[in-house]
Amino acid sequence: MDIDAWLWWLIGAAALGIALVITAMPELGMLAVGAVAAAVTSGFFGGGAVAQVVVFAVVSTALIAVVRPIASRHRAQRPQLATGIDALKGKQAVVLERVDASGGRIKLAGEVWSARALDAARTYEVGQEVDVVDIEGATAIVM
Structure with a gap:
């Protein structure tokens, strides 16, 4: 019992x-698409072994050459929507308890947070607005 070439390509x-x-590894997916193209060449168009290999090579190479750089650029971009603690960085907060290098409390995004001053020499008094620079654990670093 002989198996047709297109079936071998689909198995591959x-x-x-x-x-x-x-x-x-996304490159393997692109090679799989090339194998499907070679199966179509064999099954529907009756292409010979050389045509099948050429179609496989051309489709696979074209996909890798086009898709891979696009995927790399997409992966390198930061997400447009900040969530979690990243969304709180850069926000303004109101001091509830005096904030200095050793600690204090602020109201940030409707919640009470522990906070400390970025600059050890600075002190922020009750009612003053501060900017959140970073979040370390459950403590906002402000300036």
């Missing part, structure tokens, strides 16, 4: 897909 595409899931 499935194997590459499984390897993609296991390793999380």
